[in-house]
Amino acid sequence: MKYISTRGNAPVLSFEDAMLAGLARDGGLYVPETVPRMTSADIIGMVGLSYEEIALRVIQPFVGDSFSEAELIDSISVAYAGFNHTARAPLVQLGPNHHLLELFHGPTLAFKDFAMQLIGQLFQRALNRRGERVTIVGATSGDTGAAAIEAFKGLDTVDVFILFPNGKVSEVQRRQMTTQRETNVHAIAMEGTFDTCQAMLKDMFNDFEFRDGVRLAGVNSINWARVLAQVVYYFSSAVALGAPHRKVSFTVPTGNFGDIFAGYIAKRMGLPIDRLVIATNHNDILHRAITTGRYDPSTVTPTITPSMDIQVSSNFERALFDAYDRNGEAIVRLMGELKEGGFGINKEALSILQNYFDSGRATEKETSLTIKSMFESTGEVLCPHSAVGVKVANESLGTAPMITLATAHPAKFPDAVDASMGKRPALPNWLADLFDRSERLTEMPNDLQLMKTLICERIEL
Ligand SMILES: *Cc1c(COP(=O)(O)O)cnc(C)c1O
DSSP, rough: OOOTTTSSOOOOOOOHHHHHHHOOOOOOOOEESSSOOHHOOOOOOOTTTTTHHHHHHHHHHHTTSSSSSHHHHHHHHHHHTTTTTTTTSOEEEEEEEEEEEOOSSSSSSSSSSHHHHHHHHHHHHHHHHOOOEEEEEEEEESSSHHHHHHHTTTTTEEEEEEETTOOOOOOHHHHHHOOOOTTTEEEEEEEOOHHHHHHHHHHHOOOOHHHHHHTTEEEETHHHHHHHHHHHHHHHHHHTTTTTTTTTEEEOOSSOOOOOOOOHHHHTTTTOOEEEEEEEEEHHHHHHHHHHHHHHOOOOOOOOOOOGGOOOOOHHHHHHOOOOOOOOHHHHHHHHHHHHTTTEEOOHHHHHHHEEEEEOOOOHHHHHHHHHHHHHOOOOOOOOHHHHHHHHTTOOOOEEOOOEEEBBOOOSHHHHHHHHHHHOOOOOOTTTTTTOOOOOEEOSSSSSSHHHHHHHHHOOO
């Protein structure tokens, strides 16, 4: 299995190299050259299997010979052993035809753990084998950073720097990043928004001298291995509800388009998915893009769903690449226009995207009301992100069972949940002392040169 860049001008890589590289050298994102197909019989064969067994079947065809079957089995097993639910991704029924996929039983209480725990294992294996050490730099709107730090802390093959927007993540999110003791992790509070952090990260990757000098590696959702790990729960949940005999739909609270793109891959692999619904908050660029064909970033408005406060949705480039018939030059042109302010999606490509994706948005008030009404009618406490999903899903219910992805545990966002339903969700026992732990972080201005210097000093180059 080979990986190619969405901009058509970077080396073709193996799974392992694409994973270690993160972003392609032409600024594009790596995608598999072809998407492996699952037959109905393959999907029927997943009925009754454990999450780990389904993960092996979904992931293996994309990995080629980068990892042996034994290595994959072992990595998957270690990755999910720390989850606090034996089903890993359990389904809860919300209504007659509506289910919630709880993706928050991992160590940092958000779905990011599904991918990050696994790639932590795969990085360690690959780097040990090569005798190499890398510098991971990640940008986070809150949950990625915590999940990356949790997955990579203490590993002897990596240093991890996480850039998060100062003052714009929840206190639980910040503390999950800043209270770790391991010296190979560095939490950086940056001036600006998530988009500022992400732009800084892209600049570092496009500075080849720096990139090669510190052996930069990326674990943001642009990393293909992360998308791949997330494909698994689309299969496990659809099979639990009757796939392949019955179609299901998914609604996904969306920011950087990684999670829902995993659903798109599942569908391309042959999983019978009816609708894939993009749920956005006030920062609704994707909803506007899918409905109008114009991709025009505006300024980011902070909301009670900070992990979705994004206006430049990186993984959307992968969907565009397919919609433009894998024409790298067309993507280079669109991304050039984006730098100048925005772009229009041509008619053909838009109709392909609309064939795969529906979309909707939730206002702050609607999100709050959904938390309250779901608690009252089902007893389920939703995090605000999941509530955005449930609100949009409720408008999209059809004949196929709807599965809404619950992307984080409500206790990660206690203030918003409390304000909505008048009850403060408690942290699970193993995190109960989070607010007593001491914090360690570095505040930084939005200055590329200073950031590069800091990283070089910390890794003693
Ligand atoms: C990251 C995140 C999202 C957005 O996921 P994308 O893959 O970036 O679209 C939604 N909700 C929560 C809680 C998250 O942490």
